[in-house]
Amino acid sequence: MRALRILLIMAVVLGGIFVAADRIAVNMAESEAADKIKSSQGLNSTPEVSIKGFPFLTQVLGKELDEIDVSISGITGSAGGHTVNVTEVKAELLDVKINSSFSSATASRADGSARISYADLSKAAPKGATVSYAGPERAANGQVKLTGPLDELLEGAGIEIPGALEGLVKGRTVSTYSKVSLHAGTTVRLKAETLPSLPLPGFDEKLRELVDYDLKIDGLPSSIKLDKLEATKEGLRFSGIGTDVSLAG
Template sequence: MRRLVIALLVLAGLLVAADFGSAALAESAVSRQMRSQLGLVDDPAVRINGFPFLTQAISGTYSSVDVDASRISVGKLQELSVSAQLRDVDAPLAMLLGSGPKTLEVGEAEGIVRVPADDLERLVPDVADLRIETLDANALEQAAEDSDDPALAELDPERSVRLVGTGTLPASLPVSLPGLSGGDEIEVTVIASLELSDGRIRTEPRDVQLGGAAQDLPNIPSALLSWFADKFEVPIDPGTLPLEVVPTDVRAVNGQLEVSGEASGLTLGPGSPLSAG
């Protein structure tokens, strides 16, 4: 009996190893295909979800496949990351592991492009150490109270963002500020609404505050606030979403701006309408 148990455990271990090994080979094949499909410099990370893999491989249908790529450059943006989840993927194992062209039929796809704070900072002149912060309804109500602007409380938290950075004052100040002169640095806090148009993000400043807790700056002229607001009103073009997914949403998540959307009925492979090459 003991020998039988040991033999079964060894067999189970071999089957698991074979399952993971086959999955790794298939993931590598999909990675190379997605690199070509998305026009990437490096192979993206690919994970075929579900266990056991071989059960899915025999049927040639996979419930979901995750694709992730990072350090992507688009114009001035240099650190974009891209994620795609492919659902209901049809791809025979022999085709995936073979040497010929790879073609994947995808029922649905969800794509996300993430813009980190460092990339957004590159688009905002005279501002350094930029942070992207999420807002909830309570934070907007507090901001409305602090700024005496009730309109802030009416903003949609999911389409709003707080941007905090270190700004450089203009060489010629419109009015004297205690202990500060042109060229000095000051904390800038901007509450902005997020808009999405033709795949581009646009930040629309709704409130600007200068000076943090350590700086008490009364009577800040509106011209100076508008000067900083103009710098934060920038269009952000993160490029197209993976697999020509139509962007439908933008929001601040975990210190980044995310653009996301979905598509259905895709064919991925050489010569397909979505091929990057």
């Protein structure tokens, strides 16, 4: 019985040593993978990397990792001289195969996602405009709501209002629903579906030029092309899939 207890104690101790060694190894690998992903994907900052699955060492011996989760910061969008943050930029690298020399790896599939809040969309909107949730029915059609005082919108666009017409503009609020679309995986385009009739002759087109704008996203992983867009209560959510993503640095 004493011998059995000794064997059990040794098994627990050795198991603890193995787990500790496994965690040390995975931490080192995560740091190395972060550097590889930064260089191979052309990122501006070093991402946070989490290698899933246990034990890690047996996955390495088999030269195949089930999943690597990547969180990326420092991604921004710009429109009209305004810069905003793109948040929750993530990538799930699946079925990652390591080459024979352990110098690089390739993920069979990469699922990417990102989000821009309505607050940040408003920061990139024309001066005086606010972008908000359009409600479930319109959001399902990829629409957002854009509102703002007409005089502030025109002033922000550098459009002078004749003195005789100032009374027609003062206190008037413009409200429209804009269709949001994604172009080339990096440009968010807002285009008003309809615009209210203005009491200012010839100003309708000027308003159209004002409320329709593009937001360019910079710094996304080069191999993940965002191609799906969803308008949620929290903001715009983007997603996309990459295949055969190289992690060679």
